[in-house]
Structure formats: structure tokens, C-alpha cells
Amino acid sequence: MNMKKQLAIIGLGYVGLPLAIEFAKKYKVIGFDTNEERVAELNQLKDRTNEANLDDLKTVISASEMGLTLSANLADLATCTIYIVTVPTPIDQLKRPDLQPLLAASKMLGIVLKADDIVIYESTVYPGCTEEDCVPVLEKISGLKYNVDFFCGYSPERINPGDKINTLTKIKKVTSGSTPAIATEIDQLYASIITAGTHLAPSIKVAEASKAIENAQRDVNISFVNELALIFDRMDIDTTDVLAAAATKWNFLNYKPGLVGGHCIGVDPYYLAHKSESLGYKPEVILSGRRINDNMGMFVANKVIKMLVARDKVINGAKALILGFAFKENCPDTRNTRVIDIYKELKSFSMQVDVCDPWANPEDVRTEYGIQMIKDNGFKHYDVIILAVAHQRFLKLDYAGFRESGAIIFDTKSFIDRDLVDARL
Structure with a gap:
């Protein structure tokens, strides 16, 4: 792998930022995001996702030769030769894939794409999306021909928000490329970090499909x-008692019941189904x-x-x-949180929530869900307490x-002492 190649990471969220930091330890990297406020915060070593190692971020930002440059200016990408796209791929209100962020990123890259450049997608998609949806956009905007003038790859992200053990470099990476030579080059690039x-x-289709079934499998089991x-x-x-008894068998898969949200399990199966x-x-x-899984929030609310x-x-x-609004414990990520389902159902009964x-x-x-949260000090009297997310702080x-004050306590995570x-x- 040519260490002088310059990389661009498109999207500096939960996936893109850790990736940019790791690559910047060995290559010259432009970390790009259209959100200027996000770029400014990162330059001040502030990360609202809590995914970045701030010491590493400080080191790569201040590096002289390789290192990381953070930017919201498209012109800064002109010297890059490898572009890695890590923008979100959500679903819409009808649970259909929303490719707008992905296609917008592809249009943007088409403006700066040059001969021999490589575009690698990490965003979760359905099999065929890279070559059937993204490549035509790159060709149209750039005027270049796929697998003649430029090349593509797909390497599905496996970031687990809030997990400080199974971090980026410690999770095996699936790679692929649009030609055998490009596939090898992309594989070597990732293998270097x-x-x-x-x-x-x-x-590429196999790599896309592998990502789709990873989370669909977990979704079905849950x-x-x-x-x-x-x-x-x-x-x-x-149910917890039943699972504990069944788990004594050596080949029992010990999944837990609960709300299923987030950017992977609650979304990816819809891409495959689509x-x-x-x-x-x-399917x-x-x-x-x-x-x-989508109805579990309503079940909890109606049980209460x-x-x-x-x-x-x-x-x-x-x-x-x-208690809790993030999609999982000890993490600030509220994307596709299913706690909102409990909230809406209780509100539909004219409860104060x-x-x-x-x-x-x-x-x-507040912006995304229209909810003004309260702070976790000095709670007033409540008729019911619902533990929705198992934050350690709770x-x-x-x-x-x-x-003792008369509140009903419902624990959706079997997290606290059952006697309470x-x-x-």
C-alpha cells in the first residue's frame, strides 16, 4: 500500500470519526463533514458521540506529516485519491430505505472524482446498492467510467456505539472491490489498521449482503x-427466569427481550426486505x-x-x-430509539410523561423528537417509573x-433487583 495516498473520510459520526483517527495514524487523511458545527467541535477536541479517543484525536490533528485535517470545504478533497463514505442510511416513516444521504455524498464526490480514484462505501445498504445506485451517480456527475477511470469498494461498518472493548481495530473487517486488483488494494488498506x-x-454484493444478514439474524433471534x-x-x-433455566443447555442462544432500536438491528432488516x-x-x-420488535414499546406502555x-x-x-432515551445503555445515540414508542403511547392516554x-x-x-428532557436530580412524585435503558448511572x-411513595416500577431490561x-x- 502506498503510504503517500491521501484518504478522505466522508461523514464524521459514530462510524467515520474513529475510522478517520485510525487511518490518520498512518496516512494523510481529510475528515469531511457538511456539518460545520460538528467540524468546529472536533477541532476543539469535543465529540458529542463519545466514540473518539480524544488523546488520539489531538495527536493526529497536530501531526506534521500524516495526520488528520478536519474540513467542511469540498475543495479540500481535490487532492485525495481514496474516498470512504460513512454517511447514515436510515429508513423513512414507511420503513423504506432512505438513500438520500448516500446519494448526496455520491453526487458531491462526483464533483471531485479523478482518474484512478477509489470510492469505498461503509454505509449499510442492500445487496447491489453500491453498483446499482451509487456508481451511476458517480459516473453521471464526474463524466468518468466505472472500472475504467475510477473504482469502488464496499467494507461494511461494524461499529458498536458505547462499546469500549470491541473497538474499530479489534473487529474483523469485511472488504471488497470492483476488480480483483482494487479488492486487494482495499483489503491491504484496511489490514494496515x-x-x-x-x-x-x-x-461487493457479497460484502453488502453479509452486513445485511448480520443484523437481521440478531433481529430475528431477539x-x-x-x-x-x-x-x-x-x-x-x-421470562428472565425461563431464559436463565434454558441457558443451562450448552447450545442455547441466550438472547434477551427488550426494545430493539438503533442504527443497525432496527433498520438493516428493512433494507434486505426492500x-x-x-x-x-x-421475506x-x-x-x-x-x-x-417494533411493537414492544406499545406492549410495555399498555402493560403499565x-x-x-x-x-x-x-x-x-x-x-x-x-428512565433512558438512547437506543442502548451507556451511549448517547438516540437514532431510531424505540423508547419513543413508550412515550407516545402513554401520552395518547393523556398521561404526564x-x-x-x-x-x-x-x-x-428536543429537535428530533420534540421532548424536553429533565435532569436526573430531585425527581418528583410519579405514579409509574419505567426503566427503558440500562444506563449504569440508573x-x-x-x-x-x-x-414507598406508591410508584409502579417496570423494568424493561431486568436490570435492577427484582425485589424492587x-x-x-
Whole structure:
């Protein structure tokens, strides 16, 4: 690998920033984001995602030869030869793939693309998206011909937000390229920073498909235990107890019930399903699993309503506190959080609902979801407390005091002492 090649990382979020930092330890890297505020914050060593090692960020920003330059200026990408796209790929309100950020990035790169350049996509897509959707945009804007003048690759991101153990370099990386020679070059590029090693897939489509099924598999398995939770609730059986007993068998897969949100498990299966349906096949297992998981927030809310009714509480105006709003524990990421489903369902019963999450960015939650969160000090009286996210900080709360004041406590994560809760998944 030519160490003098200059890389550009397009998108400095949960995926792009750690990638830019690692590559900048060995190459000259431009970290690009259209959000000028984000670029300014990073230049001041402030990372709202909490994914970056700030000491490493400071080191690569101040490096003299290689290192990282952060920019929101497209002209700064003109000298780059390898572009790695890490923009988000969400779903819309109808749960269809939203390729707008990906296609916008492709249009932008088409302006600066030159002969022999390589564009690598890391954003989660359905099989075929890179070559069927992105490449035509690159060709149209640049005027260059694919696999003649420029080349592409796909290497699915495997970032796990909030995980400080399984970090970027410690997770094996799947790579691919549009020609055998380019595939080898891309594989060597990633191998230069990924200590866990790489796996060179035989085609871009195979690499895209591998990412799609990784998360679809987890989604289906979680939907199974969520369905068990729905069944066992009717039997008055504690699902956690059942799973603990079943887990004594050596080959039992010990998944836990709960809310399934985030940028991967709650989104990626819809990408695979979309592509499948476009080819005339409706994926029954994938979509049934999605339906179960997408309805768990409503189940929690309605279970709470029934418990309040059983205690002769007046629902209209009852006060509820939801603990946690991020899509997972000890992480500020609120993308596709399913906690919002609990909130909306309780509000539909005219309840007063407060949300507290010491990790989530209050401004992001207010802008994206219209919720003004409260701080985690001096909680007032509540009729119900719902532990939605298992942040370690929530272990310190006085749940015994909540119960003494008459609050119902529902633990969706089986996180706190069962003697302190009235119900759990």
C-alpha cells in the first residue's frame, strides 16, 4: 500500500470519526463533514458521540506529516485519491430505505472524482446498492467510467456505539472491490489498521449482503424472545427466569427481550426486505420479526396502563417517568430509539410523561423528537417509573423510595433487583 495516498473520510459520526483517527495514524487523511458545527467541535477536541479517543484525536490533528485535517470545504478533497463514505442510511416513516444521504455524498464526490480514484462505501445498504445506485451517480456527475477511470469498494461498518472493548481495530473487517486488483488494494488498506484482520469477500454484493444478514439474524433471534415475553406475560411467568433455566443447555442462544432500536438491528432488516420484495419475494421471517420488535414499546406502555388501572389510579393526568432515551445503555445515540414508542403511547392516554437520560444530548432529543428532557436530580412524585435503558448511572437511584411513595416500577431490561420492581420483561 502506498503510504503517500491521501484518504478522505466522508461523514464524521459514530462510524467515520474513529475510522478517520485510525487511518490518520498512518496516512494523510481529510475528515469531511457538511456539518460545520460538528467540524468546529472536533477541532476543539469535543465529540458529542463519545466514540473518539480524544488523546488520539489531538495527536493526529497536530501531526506534521500524516495526520488528520478536519474540513467542511469540498475543495479540500481535490487532492485525495481514496474516498470512504460513512454517511447514515436510515429508513423513512414507511420503513423504506432512505438513500438520500448516500446519494448526496455520491453526487458531491462526483464533483471531485479523478482518474484512478477509489470510492469505498461503509454505509449499510442492500445487496447491489453500491453498483446499482451509487456508481451511476458517480459516473453521471464526474463524466468518468466505472472500472475504467475510477473504482469502488464496499467494507461494511461494524461499529458498536458505547462499546469500549470491541473497538474499530479489534473487529474483523469485511472488504471488497470492483476488480480483483482494487479488492486487494482495499483489503491491504484496511489490514494496515485492523489488528483483528480482514476478510476479503469475492464481490461487493457479497460484502453488502453479509452486513445485511448480520443484523437481521440478531433481529430475528431477539424477536423470538420478545414473542416469548408476550406469551409468558399471559401465563404469569417471568421470562428472565425461563431464559436463565434454558441457558443451562450448552447450545442455547441466550438472547434477551427488550426494545430493539438503533442504527443497525432496527433498520438493516428493512433494507434486505426492500431488496427482496423488489425481486418478487416477500421475506416472511424477517418482516414478522420486525413487526414483533417494533411493537414492544406499545406492549410495555399498555402493560403499565393495566397495572395502573388495577391499582384504581386515574389514567388521565397520571405521572410517568421514563428512565433512558438512547437506543442502548451507556451511549448517547438516540437514532431510531424505540423508547419513543413508550412515550407516545402513554401520552395518547393523556398521561404526564417525563423523560430522563444523562447520556443523550438534550438538544438533539428536543429537535428530533420534540421532548424536553429533565435532569436526573430531585425527581418528583410519579405514579409509574419505567426503566427503558440500562444506563449504569440508573443503578444509583432510590427505587425503594419510589415504591414507598406508591410508584409502579417496570423494568424493561431486568436490570435492577427484582425485589424492587413490580414487573419486568
